[in-house]
Amino acid sequence: MPDFVNAAFGKPVEASSTCGSSGPVRYCDSAPDCHICDDSNPKRRYPASFLTDLNNLSNVTCWRSEPQPPPASSAAPPDNVSLTLSLGKKYELTYVSLQFCPRAVKPDSLAIYKSMDYGKTWQPWHFYSSQCRRVYGRPNRATITRANEQEALCTDGSSMASRIAFSTLEGRPSAADFDYSPVLQDWVTATDVKVVFNRLYFPKSDEEEDEDDEDNNAQRDQPQAMEPSLKYKGLGLHAGDDLNSLVTTATTTVSMSHYAVSDFAVGGRCKCNGHASRCTNTGSGGAGGGGQLTCDCRHNTAGRECERCKPFHFDRPWARATAKDANECKGEDGDVSHLNGLGPGPVRPAVSGAWHGVGPAGSFVASHMFIKISRGLCGTRRPAGAAEGVEAEGGRGPFRW
Ligand SMILES: [Ca+2]
Numbered sequence: 117m118p119d120f121v122n123a124a125f126g127k128p129v130e131a132s133s134t135c136g137s138s139g140p141v142r143y144c145d146s147a148p149d150c151h152i153c154d155d156s157n158p159k160r161r162y163p164a165s166f167l168t169d170l171n172n173l174s175n176v177t178c179w180r181s182e183p184q185p186p187p188a189s190s191a192a193p194p195d196n197v198s199l200t201l202s203l204g205k206k207y208e209l210t211y212v213s214l215q216f217c218p219r220a221v222k223p224d225s226l227a228i229y230k231s232m233d234y235g236k237t238w239q240p241w242h243f244y245s246s247q248c249r250r251v252y253g254r255p256n257r258a259t260i261t262r263a264n265e266q267e268a269l270c271t272d273g274s275s276m277a278s279r280i281a282f283s284t285l286e287g288r289p290s291a292a293d294f295d296y297s298p299v300l301q302d303w304v305t306a307t308d309v310k311v312v313f314n315r316l317y318f319p320k321s322d323e324e325e326d327e328d329d330e331d332n333n334a335q336r337d338q339p340q341a342m343e344p345s346l347k348y349k350g351l352g353l354h355a356g357d358d359l360n361s362l363v364t365t366a367t368t369t370v371s372m373s374h375y376a377v378s379d380f381a382v383g384g385r386c387k388c389n390g391h392a393s394r395c396t397n398t399g400s401g402g403a404g405g406g407g408q409l410t411c412d413c414r415h416n417t418a419g420r421e422c423e424r425c426k427p428f429h430f431d432r433p434w435a436r437a438t439a440k441d442a443n444e445c446k447g448e449d450g451d452v453s454h455l456n457g458l459g460p461g462p463v464r465p466a467v468s469g470a471w472h473g474v475g476p477a478g479s480f481v482a483s484h485m486f487i488k489i490s491r492g493l494c495g496t497r498r499p500a501g502a503a504e505g506v507e508a509e510g511g512r513g514p515f516r517w
Contacts, residue, residue: 131164135180167380209384220376225315230306243270390437391422416445
C-alpha cells in the first residue's frame with residue numbers, strides 16, 4: 117500500500133477569511149497583545165498557504181482570519197470561518213489535525229467535514245465544542261456501535277490543547293477489521309476536508325447553565341443539528357453586513373480576536389484499494405504542470421483508485437485486496453485481437469482439464485487458447501461434481517469441460 121503521508125503538505129487551502137485582505141487591520145492575541153496584519157505587506161501577511169507549508173517549530177508561520185468582536189450572547193450568529201483543503205485524489209485518512217498559533221485564542225466550537233466527490237457534497241466528520249448540544253445539536257458523549265460507525269461525534273472543546281487531532285477510526289468497533297469493513301473504508305475516504313470555525317468564544321454566563329441545558333433543550337435543538345447556521349437565522353449580523361466597518365468601530369472598545377492556525381495536517385494514504393504500492397503523477401496537468409495523482413495499479417486492476425479490473429480480466433469480480441488475499445483480477449494475458457472475428461459457436465477445449473473459467477465478458481480460457489464466445493453460450497462454470505473431460509451440454513452442442 118502507498119506510504120503514510122501528511123496529504124495536506126504543500127496543497128492549497130481556501131480560506132473564507134484572511135487577516136488584512138482588504139487593508140491593514142489590528143488583531144489581538146489572548147493577552148492584550150495587538151499587532152497589525154496586512155495581506156499586501158510581506159512582513160504582515162498571514163495567508164492560507166502558511167497552513168500547509170513546512171511546519172518548522174523554530175519558524176512558525178500562521179494563517180489568521182479577519183479579527184472580529186466577541187459575540188454578545190450565545191444567540192449571536194456563528195462565525196462560519198472556513199478552511200477548505202483539496203487533495204485532488206481520494207485518500208484514506210486516519211487523522212486531521214490543527215495546530216493553533218502560539219498565544220492565539222483556541223476556538224470554542226468547530227466542525228470538520230469531508231467530501232468524497234471533489235467538493236460536490238459534504239458530510240460531517242467530527243465536531244468540537246464546549247456546547248455540543250447547543251451549537252451542533254449532538255450529545256457530548258455518544259457511543260459508536262457497529263450500527264452507526266459512519267456517524268460524526270462531538271467532543272468537548274474545552275479540552276482543546278494547542279493542537280486538536282481527530283482520529284477517524286478511534287472508538288469505531290470495526291477499526292480492527294478495517295480490511296473487511298466497507299463502511300469504515302468509506303468513512304475514512306476523502307478528496308477534500310473542510311474545517312468550519314463556528315465559535316471562538318462561548319459567553320461565560322451561558323456556559324454555567326450548560327448542565328440543565330443538556331436535557332431540557334435536547335429536543336428543541338435536535339432538528340437543527342445538521343445546519344447550525346439556521347439556528348441563528350434572523351439574529352444579529354447578516355451576510356450583507358459590512359464586517360469591516362463593524363470591526364473598525366469595535367477595535368477601540370473590545371479586544372479584537374481572530375482564528376489563528378499554524379498547521380493543518382491530514383494523515384493517511386493515497387487510496388488504491390490495496391492494489392498499488394504508490395501513487396504517481398500522470399500527465400502534464402496543463403499549464404500548472406501539476407499532473408494528476410493516480411495509483412500505480414497492480415493485480416490486473418485499473419482506475420485512479422484501482423477500483424475495477426483491467427479489460428479481459430473479469431474472470432472473478434473485483435475486490436479490494438486484504439492482508440491475506442491480493443484479490444487479483446483474473447484473465448488471459450495473451451493478445452486476443454486476432455480472434456475478434458470468431459463467431460459464436462460450440463467450444464471444445466483441446467486439452468481435457470485445461471478449463472480456466474468463464475467470466476462476465478464471456479471469455480473462455482482453454483489451455484493456451486483464448487476463445488471469445490457470446491455470453492452464456494457455454495453455460496457458466498463447470499458444475500460441482502462434474503468430472504473433467506466428460507461431455508457436457510453447452511449452448512449449441514456438447515463439449516468437453
Ligand atoms: Ca505553518
